[in-house]
Amino acid sequence: MAKASELVTLTAAQMADKLKKGDISSRELVEAELQTIDSAEPTLQAFLARSSEEALAVADDIDTRRAKGEELPSLAGVPVAVKDMIVTKGIETTAASKILEGWIPPYDATVVTRMKNTGMPILGKTNLDEFAQGSSTENSAFHNTYNPWDITRVPGGSGGGSATSVASFETPLALGTDTGGSIRQPAAFTGTVGVKPTYGRVSRYGAIAMASSMDQIGPCARTVEDAAMLYDVIAGYDDHDSTSIREILPSMTAAALQGKNQDLKGLRVGIIKEATGDGFEEEVKNNFSEGIKLLQNMGANVEEVSFRHFLHGIQVYYVVMPAEVSSNLARYDGMRYGLRVMPPADVPQTAANMMAYTREAGFGAEVKRRIILGTYALSAGKYEEWYGKAQRVRTVMIQDFNKAFKDFDVLVCPTAPTSAFKIGEVEDPATMYRNDIATIPANLAGLPAISIPSGLDHNNLPVGFQILAAQKNDELMFRVASALETAFNKKWGAPLWAQLKTPWLDSLSEE
Amino acid sequence: MSEKLMKFSEAIKRFDPVFGLEVHVELNTNTKLFCPAHYEFGGDPNTELTPVSLGLPGSLPVVNKQAVINAVRLGLALHCHVNEWSQFARKNYFYPDMPRDYQISQFDKPTNGEGYLDVELEDGTTFRVPIERAHIEDDAGKNTHIGGADGRIEGADHSLVDYNRAGVPLIEIVTKPVIGAGEHIAEIAGAYVKEIRDIARALNVSNGRLEQGNMRADVNVSLRESPDAPLGTRSETKNVNSFRGIEKTIIYEIRRQAAILADGGEVLQETRHWDEATQTTAGGRVKSDANDYRYFPDPDLIMLHIPPEQVEEIRATLPEMPSHRKHRLQEEWGFSDLEMRDVLNANALDLIDSTVQAGASAAGSRKWWLGEIMREANEREVSIEDLPITPENVAEVEKMIADGKLNNKLAKQTISAILQGEGTPSEVVEKHGWKIMNDDSAIEKAVDEALAANPDVLDALKSGNMKPMGVIIGAVMRATHGQADAKTVSSLIMKKVRS
């Protein structure tokens, strides 16, 4: 019997392999992760809710079926955590908002159904910025989540909970949602791998909507191969989502495995000039350059490419996103689910006032700020100048990308301008928004993008390397990311996460 | 409460009235517009919902193909241009019966663009109503107001919300401002909505039942000094749900606005509603700044693409249009204009057509549907198609008469028994043992008995006073349970009297 700390530091692929061989049971794995969660949560607070009993029931079911000789999918029995932006039947789903506190959904998101069909035990729901709005997880209505590399720092956001849970070995895999970088930026801040698939590759059915034209569910993992395995489970056509792409997908796992042979001869790599200049920390840029050298060593042709409108992405995003937010979040009105707050006694006790006071009390400051901004962007007389203009500039940006992908197979840049900042350090919204400058364009253009660790800075904080591919070319992105990850690991002698201090694992009991 | 009104005839003389209608037609698809929940009028509250129609977090809309096809069918029947590309847009506003607090509708890219509908007036002339668009949108749920008088929203303490209807597909048919209607304005509006109802039924895209909320109209009315003046300020009377209500709303609004304008006042641009009880429209309660709907294309949905070939395929499936059919049937049946109008007013066209197709004569069919059956419907306060009698039943009765199996009186009794739910004509006749008595000796016996029982009547008849003859006929009919032929009875009586 293996020690719990040894089990939880396996990759998902290794877990899957050991399960298949019968070396370990799913119950052992889930119990080891639950122990880790018990031990780590007081410090890290990555989870909002746990579903231990459900997870163990699934684990036992898988163990029984495997014992009977049933042919099972690769990830059967491998546990997973789910960002609390994704609807889980029978498990409280809050979007980290007071307005939805206590809501028990009567249905599962398509991705959750797919994971259940695969036999993956769901450990619980992870923390996030309220309604996925933020870049630090400080906007959660319930509590902060702390970066396992330095608990005085944020884990990034909005998916700080999923990134932290994966980084700290509370789970090998987690689901995130990425509207402007909410999977990739936390991955960069926590030294993990985060993937935003091509828009339409993963069903949004059951992902609580933030900005519908950019939201995409994706995997969080410690390795590119693990992320690819989870991608293969959750992706594919779904007729519950009108924006779902109706095509058969190649295997991302196969692409990731292919990447491990480190052959990138002839690969045309474009460095996004605008995402390597002003506002990006020197150490981030140096780390990035290391990655570029490794790509060149593997035979890639690397060139700088300029995007005239890249830096306008953040302006476009901060019109389109709040506009969609203002409409998507209208349904939280105190009528059908969640919070209801009646107006004070001196205000007429009407339905309209109930709604207005419910929303005033139930939403946090950042969510209100975006709803107000978005409402303004869509309002009479402002629509063309704001929303209309932004969606046209968005088209121009997409055209820029289309042009670039004629000359380049992938585009690269640092995932975020800085490493993890201190909790409470960034207060000004505009400064916080600039954190997403390198991740937003992929969402605007519907491109697949991945962040992998590219080293540590002088504070011993991880830095992320981002790879973008053309729409529906996710497999190339996985292959290149896997090659680069392999090269980094060879250079470091071990994966980056081997350098993480994990006191919460030391106290785990031996099985 | 009572507002100043000008006489309609005077108002029409002094002002040029303009109206516009937004007619909502509820489609009769099996499932809703954006989710696969079945909807049926009168279901238990909140039992016809999926996460989508309840607006649960994470749920997403997916368009019902049949709803789009039905929308295009209706659009084509209204001579609309079907746009190759159309788009759903969100109309944002907060209301308790809106599960998402936005309606999914169409804005600048409707599926059906400009069209028109010709309506026929009672004087035989035709008026063309210009149509701006016919777009697709989803319906809201239903509020039941508790604590006020008669379930009214005014004075209610709270409301109960049933979201079953939320998501049911609607086609909103919007006219351009209808000008030049003059004194026929109300008739034109009513005839236009009736024509849409008939078309929707002929296409089988809607049940077209106004009383069940399948159709309702927003009525816009404005006045101007003269036909060459710019359009005046309009009032919008919401959710009028009967033909008479639509006509009366227009007349009331013309009279009300004329009185205001004649006094030098200004008509408010406002939302009003028609009050059936007081036969008036009442002023708005919606805040004027609340109608910034912030339309934007719904990012959850992809543009609809309906290529011209597909439009032509759909066009090829359209049935004969009701107005054409009316003229054809009138000619085939040989009905006068007046007879035809009665048929149409009674909503009996389809029923008579089916009855004729089942083998009955047109005149005979009309007689039954507009006679006995209509009387029963009026008594029960239901429409004739809701009575438990079918065109086949009526045709069978007609055949029995033609075959000499029933006389008029027995036929009436048979129809009446069917209406009481006693079964098909043959079942009813069999059950009661009704048949025309061809046996003269039995009738003669009954006549003898009747005359013997009424010697004074016999005397009167013999003296040439024929007035009390009915007494004897009645007695004979009673004795023969109505199965005797009345003509035979009276000739037999005369024979006896003269003998």
Place this chain on the structure above:
Amino acid sequence: MSTFTKEQMKHIGDLASIALNDEEIDRFLHELDSIAESISQMQDIPTDNVEPTTNPIAIEAYLRPDEAVTPLSQKDAIAGAPVSEAGMFVAPKILGEE
């Protein structure tokens, strides 16, 4: 130059159905001004004859067949309701005292 006025902010609060308090109005006024200024930079990008993007990916609309699925039970439908009565959701009175 200020893009937003206090009155406007209140009006937007009404449209968004959020009963903003005075402190929030002042704060958002200030913050949104700076966001609006940053956003104004995109006005210089020429976009004549450029179609707006609604969905970033080109796909044909999927139209679903008109076939019904099993609906939610009434119990599940109203399970989350803050207030319910007789299988229905309860709204406070819709009209106020005017």
